[in-house]
Amino acid sequence: MSVRDIVIFPDDRLRAPTKKVTEFDDQLKALVQDMFDSMYYYDGIGLAAPQIGVSKRLVVIDIPDSDEQGNVLEHHQKVLVNPEITFKEGLVDSSEGCLSVPETNETVQRAERIKFKYQDLEGNEHEEEADGLWAICVQHELDHLSGHLFIDYLGTFKRDRIKKRLVQFKKEHKIK
Numbered sequence: 479m480s481v482r483d484i485v486i487f488p489d490d491r492l493r494a495p496t497k498k499v500t501e502f503d504d505q506l507k508a509l510v511q512d513m514f515d516s517m518y519y520y521d522g523i524g525l526a527a528p529q530i531g532v533s534k535r536l537v538v539i540d541i542p543d544s545d546e547q548g549n550v551l552e553h554h555q556k557v558l559v560n561p562e563i564t565f566k567e568g569l570v571d572s573s574e575g576c577l578s579v580p581e582t583n584e585t586v587q588r589a590e591r592i593k594f595k596y597q598d599l600e601g602n603e604h605e606e607e608a609d610g611l612w613a614i615c616v617q618h619e620l621d622h623l624s625g626h627l628f629i630d631y632l633g634t635f636k637r638d639r640i641k642k643r644l645v646q647f648k649k650e651h652k653i654k
């Protein structure tokens with residue numbers, strides 16, 4: 479169990495092609511545990527492997543039920559191995575942030591409802607439907623596996639401004 483460093487934009491590792499997971503072994507389980515540890519540590523609800531510098535088709539998500547004070551009542555951990563979206567329907571505005579794009583929140587468009595398939599940690603295949611925040615989160619995280627970030631949906635001007643600001647942010651925080 480360990481918290482890994484999050485790869486911060488701009489960084490080529492966030493754009494690199496990802497490989498299919500083929501070994502469903504203890505090493506994969508340990509990697510997934512590190513991803514959950516890192517996601518909770520940095521207060522995220524989803525994390526894709528490229529965000530810790532691992533170019534594999536692997537995503538973890540946890541959108542917990544919380545009370546009005548923000549205390550977690552129940553976790554809903556989800557591990558998506560080799561996930562793929564098979565169906566999209568409708569459009570919604572989605573206000574998003576990303577652990578790899580700190581201090582940035584922007585509204586982008588997402589499909590309202592999706593179907594997606596994935597494998598679990600044992601390699602078993604599943605197909606599910608999602609809407610609301612789950613649908614948005616799955617789309618956001620799967621984008622990471624294709625080297626895409628939510629800020630790619632913004633205009634060039636806005637994206638360049640975010641990039642400049644984060645280059646500065648990385649210098650100030652001595653992030654490589």
Ligand code: NI
Pocket residue numbers: 575576577578618619622
């Ligand atoms: Ni993200």
